[in-house]
Amino acid sequence: MSSKERLLTAMRRPHVEPDTVPISPRINGLLLREYLGTKSLSTEMWVKAAKEFDFDLHMNPHVSPDYIYNSRIPIMIKGIGVKIEEEKFPNYVIVKRRVETPKGDLTEVTKIGAPHEKGYYTPSPLKTEYFIKGPEDLEKIKYILPQPTKERLSSLETICKTVGENGIVRATVKGPISHWEAVDMYALMKAYYKDKSYLLEVLNLFFDNSMTWAEAILEEVNVDGIFGLMFWEGISAGWSPRVYREIFAPLIKKLVNLTHSYGLLYTHYDDGKLMPILPILVECDVDAVETMTPSPMGDADLAKAKQLYGKDLCLCGYIDLWNIVHEGTPKTIEKAVKEAIEIAAPGGGFILGTSDSIRPGTPLENFKAYFKAGRKYGKYRS
Amino acid sequence: MKESEILDKLAEQIVNFDAAGVKSNVEKALKANIPPIRIIMDGMSKGMEKVGRKYEEGEYFLAELIMAAAVFQDGMKLLEPYLEAEKMQTIGKVVIGTVKGDVHDIGKNIVAMMLSVAGFEVVDLGVDVEPEMFIAKVRETKPDIVAMSALLPITMLEMKTVIDGLREAGLRNKVKVLVGGSPVSAEFAKSISADAYGDNAVEGAKICKRWVKKS
Numbered sequence: 046m047s048s049k050e051r052l053l054t055a056m057r058r059p060h061v062e063p064d065t066v067p068i069s070p071r072i073n074g075l076l077l078r079e080y081l082g083t084k085s086l087s088t089e090m091w092v093k094a095a096k097e098f099d100f101d102l103h104m105n106p107h108v109s110p111d112y113i114y115n116s117r118i119p120i121m122i123k124g125i126g127v128k129i130e131e132e133k134f135p136n137y138v139i140v141k142r143r144v145e146t147p148k149g150d151l152t153e154v155t156k157i158g159a160p161h162e163k164g165y166y167t168p169s170p171l172k173t174e175y176f177i178k179g180p181e182d183l184e185k186i187k188y189i190l191p192q193p194t195k196e197r198l199s200s201l202e203t204i205c206k207t208v209g210e211n212g213i214v215r216a217t218v219k220g221p222i223s224h225w226e227a228v229d230m231y232a233l234m235k236a237y238y239k240d241k242s243y244l245l246e247v248l249n250l251f252f253d254n255s256m257t258w259a260e261a262i263l264e265e266v267n268v269d270g271i272f273g274l275m276f277w278e279g280i281s282a283g284w285s286p287r288v289y290r291e292i293f294a295p296l297i298k299k300l301v302n303l304t305h306s307y308g309l310l311y312t313h314y315d316d317g318k319l320m321p322i323l324p325i326l327v328e329c330d331v332d333a334v335e336t337m338t339p340s341p342m343g344d345a346d347l348a349k350a351k352q353l354y355g356k357d358l359c360l361c362g363y364i365d366l367w368n369i370v371h372e373g374t375p376k377t378i379e380k381a382v383k384e385a386i387e388i389a390a391p392g393g394g395f396i397l398g399t400s401d402s403i404r405p406g407t408p409l410e411n412f413k414a415y416f417k418a419g420r421k422y423g424k425y426r427s
Numbered sequence: 428m429k430e431s432e433i434l435d436k437l438a439e440q441i442v443n444f445d446a447a448g449v450k451s452n453v454e455k456a457l458k459a460n461i462p463p464i465r466i467i468m469d470g471m472s473k474g475m476e477k478v479g480r481k482y483e484e485g486e487y488f489l490a491e492l493i494m495a496a497a498v499f500q501d502g503m504k505l506l507e508p509y510l511e512a513e514k515m516q517t518i519g520k521v522v523i524g525t526v527k528g529d530v531h532d533i534g535k536n537i538v539a540m541m542l543s544v545a546g547f548e549v550v551d552l553g554v555d556v557e558p559e560m561f562i563a564k565v566r567e568t569k570p571d572i573v574a575m576s577a578l579l580p581i582t583m584l585e586m587k588t589v590i591d592g593l594r595e596a597g598l599r600n601k602v603k604v605l606v607g608g609s610p611v612s613a614e615f616a617k618s619i620s621a622d623a624y625g626d627n628a629v630e631g632a633k634i635c636k637r638w639v640k641k642s
Contacts (some may be wrong), residue, residue: 283489
């Protein structure tokens with residue numbers, strides 16, 4: 046089987062076993078650059094890395110521009126003025142943005158930290174003031190919601206062509222909160238109890254835009270599926286399963302139905318705790334769930350998840366990127382990979398991955414041991 | 428209505444996020460000459476304790492904690508003018524923050540909230556806090572406890588830097604150190620010479636209460 050066939054076979058329901066368990070971890074680009082000795086990482090380089098290290102490539106490009114979330118990306122919309130001020134401090138930068146819309150100004154402040162000295166991470170940008178402070182800002186933000194463009198869609202098509210049979214390409218579609226971060230999460234949580242109609246208006250505003258992108262992508266590009274990015278909507282972010290079922294599940298279901306209407310597969314991404322919401326994702330008809338993060342960062346009980354939801358959901362991820370892959374030894378990595386495969390691989394519906402991106406600084410021998418173990422224990426008998 | 432009935436109802440109203448009910452009952456309690464400190468400690472704080480239990484039992488999540496705390500704060504605002512005369516004693520002081528490189532604040536905020544309603548003075552340094560800032564604040568504010576949070580396995584290593592810094596500054600034996608966050612464990616806490624690990628926010632607040640009771 047090609048990597049694409051292998052991954053899609055593992056994801057499609059009813060599950061059947063591919064030739065071998067797909068190995069498709071999230072890998073930090075900096076790490077791959079370090080291993081490959083390159084300065085930039087094109088799709089061709091990812092394909093090369095997949096062949097060299099023997100993994101099944103998945104790419105989940107962000108097609109919609111992230112300029113609302115990321116204050117470093119310019120907002121270039123006709124008729125909209127944008128003023129940016131930067132204040133530099135020894136370890137961080139404060140970026141203040143003012144967006145002038147016909148309905149009034151939007152303002153936002155972000156603190157951006159310096160990258161870790163060893164390149165392990167760069168702190169996520171921290172919003173200290175959000176674009177949306179109340180209902181009066183909703184009309185204003187509509188002017189800067191990104192709309193699909195031919196250029197964006199065609200660059201995604203190029204990625205799909207380059208990846209070819211070496212893997213799958215799922216277009217990342219943002220949840221109503223994740224990767225927008227235009228509103229204070231705590232304000233949204235309070236709104237659930239104090240002003241639910243406002244909360245729903247905010248969620249629908251952003252999610253409708255995500256749906257517009259999803260429709261355009263599915264209509265125009267030969268992707269293998271949609272990758273729903275929804276970690277700020279999850280229980281690790283503080284929403285209860287009850288609230289999740291009430292306000293987020295209907296949105297997920299909408300995106301899943303749209304994806305299925307094109308005969309494609311939907312993957313749900315949440316790198317936090319997942320166990321209590323797995324039954325809800327089954328109800329939403331989600332095809333695959335990633336990252337199935339184990340303790341201590343997450344709560345994944347792989348055996349229980351396989352037993353209860355293994356028929357309905359393809360389980361992706363699981364191996365702890367830090368405690369096992371980064372901090373472990375080739376021997377402990379082999380043991381963890383073997384155990385995961387023994388638990389979740391039978392019958393198909395499992396993609397060996399990691400709890401998040403494998404970080405820079407991970408010893409090369411560990412990195413190689415992970416793939417070697419995956420191939421060694423991943424062979425199906427039939 | 429009896430004094431105990433008013434206070435019990437107030438506690439329930441906090442649990443049910445009933446802001447209007449809390450307002451009316453606080454007013455009723457004041458009219459009944461219940462001392463403001465009793466209204467807080469035997470009414471609203473009891474409600475927050477119940478909220479904490481529901482959180483530990485998995486019935487309430489962050490959204491519910493935030494909502495209960497917001498209703499609690501509304502009640503506190505009504506009582507503030509009366510507390511001027513009758514100064515409320517804090518039970519201790521905590522310097523809290525998420526360590527350098529980490530901007531995750533959910534866990535840290537819950538702990539700060541639980542400590543605050545338990546009667547601690549909380550000096551919240553926010554997120555991505557430099558080790559030097561922790562040490563400077565300990566020197567400046569002389570807290571009983573330093574509480575540190577991290578969500579990333581990599582950033583939790585900064586907790587050790589803070590503890591080492593406290594030692595070098597001659598401040599380590601003046602404070603208890605509590606650590607917490609998803610990747611943190613009791614073993615890790617021990618390995619970096621922290622005094623305790625809080626598995627969750629409510630447990631963290633309980634540990635802090637135990638510490639100040641002993642001292």
